[in-house]
Amino acid sequence: MDLSKLLRKPPAEDYQQVDTFWFPEEREDYEYSDENEDDTSLLIGQHIILEAGQVSLNYYCTECEDLRTFNSDKEQGLRGIIVNKQVISIDCILQCNCGSVVHTWYLVEAEEDIRYQSPKVRILHFREKLTERVKLQSEKYGEFSEWLEKANRAHRDGLGSGAIIYLRKVYESITYSIANANNIPLYRGNGSRRSFSDILKEVDEQHSIIPVSFSANRYKLFSQLSEIIHGDGSEEDALEYFGALYTLVTSVLDNVTQKEELKSAAQKFNWSTNNVSTN
Numbered sequence: 001m002d003l004s005k006l007l008r009k010p011p012a013e014d015y016q017q018v019d020t021f022w023f024p025e026e027r028e029d030y031e032y033s034d035e036n037e038d039d040t041s042l043l044i045g046q047h048i049i050l051e052a053g054q055v056s057l058n059y060y061c062t063e064c065e066d067l068r069t070f071n072s073d074k075e076q077g078l079r080g081i082i083v084n085k086q087v088i089s090i091d092c093i094l095q096c097n098c099g100s101v102v103h104t105w106y107l108v109e110a111e112e113d114i115r116y117q118s119p120k121v122r123i124l125h126f127r128e129k130l131t132e133r134v135k136l137q138s139e140k141y142g143e144f145s146e147w148l149e150k151a152n153r154a155h156r157d158g159l160g161s162g163a164i165i166y167l168r169k170v171y172e173s174i175t176y177s178i179a180n181a182n183n184i185p186l187y188r189g190n191g192s193r194r195s196f197s198d199i200l201k202e203v204d205e206q207h208s209i210i211p212v213s214f215s216a217n218r219y220k221l222f223s224q225l226s227e228i229i230h231g232d233g234s235e236e237d238a239l240e241y242f243g244a245l246y247t248l249v250t251s252v253l254d255n256v257t258q259k260e261e262l263k264s265a266a267q268k269f270n271w272s273t274n275n276v277s278t279n
C-alpha cells in the first residue's frame with residue numbers, strides 16, 4: 001500500500017505496513033542499524049521527498065457547489081521534514097479541478113524507524129486549513145449548515161463536547177422554529193419558559209419532525225445530547241457518539257424538508273426547499 005492511501009484515512013491507533021516511501025539519494029546503500037544510531041541527530045529537520053503516490057480527500061467545494069475530490073500534485077510528489085527517526089511531518093496542498101485548495105498537514109509515525117523497508121506507520125496527527133471555498137459540509141441546510149460545519153470541525157479537532165454543543169443548537173433551533181411558525185407556545189401562562197422536552201413533544205406530536213425509525217426515542221436523543229454537553233458523559237463518549245448523534249440530527253432536518261406544511265419554518269433559515277415534495 002502506498003503511504004498516500006494511508007493519508008486518505010482518519011488517524012488510527014494501529015500501525016499499517018506501507019511501501020517504502022523514502023529513498024535517500026546520497027545513501028543508496030545505507031542500511032540503518034543500532035550501531036549507527038548516532039546518525040539520527042543529523043537527520044532532524046531535513047527536508048525529504050517522498051515517493052508515496054497522490055493524496056486525495058473529499059471536501060465540499062463552494063465554487064463547484066458539490067462534493068469534490070481534492071488531489072495533491074502528482075508530478076511534485078509529497079514533501080516531508082524529519083522530526084526524528086520515527087516521525088515525519090508532511091505538508092500537502094490538495095486542489096480541486098476548479099482551483100480551490102485546502103492545506104493539510106500530517107505527522108506520520110513509524111512503529112520503529114521510517115528508514116526501514118516497508119515500514120509500519122500510523123497517522124499521529126492530522127490538521128486541515130479549510131476556507132470559505134472548501135468546507136466539510138454541504139450548504140443545503142441553510143443557516144444550520146454553518147453549525148453543522150462547526151460541529152464537524154470540532155469533532156475533527158478532537159473536541160467532543162464542543163462538537164455536541166453545535167448539534168444540540170441545531171436540534172433545539174429547528175424545534176423552536178417549528179413551534180413558532182405553528183403557534184405552539186414557548187412559555188407557560190405564568191410567563192415561565194416551558195421545558196424543551198415539553199415543546200419537542202408537542203411539536204413532534206403535531207408535525208412528526210422526528211423520523212419514524214427513532215420517534216419513540218426522541219427524548220432519549222435529546223437527553224443523550226444534554227448529558228454529554230453538561231458533562232455527565234465523558235469526552236470520549238462525546239467523540240464516540242458524535243457520528244450517531246450527527247446522523248440523528250440531520251435526519252430530523254431531512255425529515256422537515258420533506259414536509260410541505262413546515263416550509264415556512266425552513267424558509268426562516270434560508271433553507272433550500274427546492275426539492276420539497278408538493279405531493
Ligand SMILES: [Zn+2]
Nearest residue numbers: 061064096098
Ligand atoms: Zn471546485
